[in-house]
Amino acid sequence: MREREHCNPGLFKQVNNQAGNTLFVDHKIVNGTLQHSFKYYLALKEPMARALFMMFLISEVHPFLDGNGRIARIMMNAELFRGDQSRIIVPTVYREDYLLALRKLSRTKDPDTYIRIMEKLHKFNDNLYGSDFYDLNSYLQDCNAYEDPQSAKLIYIERVIKAKTQQ
Numbered sequence: 001m002r003e004r005e006h007c008n009p010g011l012f013k014q015v016n017n018q019a020g021n022t023l024f025v026d027h028k029i030v031n032g033t034l035q036h037s038f039k040y041y042l043a044l045k046e047p048m049a050r051a052l053f054m055m056f057l058i059s060e061v062h063p064f065l066d067g068n069g070r071i072a073r074i075m076m077n078a079e080l081f082r083g084d085q086s087r088i089i090v091p092t093v094y095r096e097d098y099l100l101a102l103r104k105l106s107r108t109k110d111p112d113t114y115i116r117i118m119e120k121l122h123k124f125n126d127n128l129y130g131s132d133f134y135d136l137n138s139y140l141q142d143c144n145a146y147e148d149p150q151s152a153k154l155i156y157i158e159r160v161i162k163a164k165t166q167q
Helices: 003-005 026-041 047-060 070-084 092-108 112-125 135-143
Strands: none
Touching: 026 047, 047 070, 047 092, 047 112, 092 112
């Protein structure tokens, strides 16, 4: 981010920002909004609940000029890591579903779609393992993970870790 000094990396925004028709929290109340919201975060005990709350909070407040989505996903995955759970990576083919779920929660205050989408991603990511890069890459290709959302859908393929037989 050093090369993007115009974005004031690491500092809260000093001007309001928006994406399309979505206006984010006014720059004057970012700090207070985050501090107040943190009280709700502390009340959550389940790692997935904490992760999804943190992800939505950063996405909704949009405290930085750039990198809010990346920071939101990092914070979410930090909570999942802390809770010894699978992290969530959003495959290309599912990016629009993920963004639409966030937008719906933001606009309607109904978390059901967001929770359902994130649980599906969590389950999908729990299957991301392989004996090597090629094994994992093949699985991702079979699931359409790299595909364009207009031409394919994410396919969930259940995987089972095969126990090594003792000889």
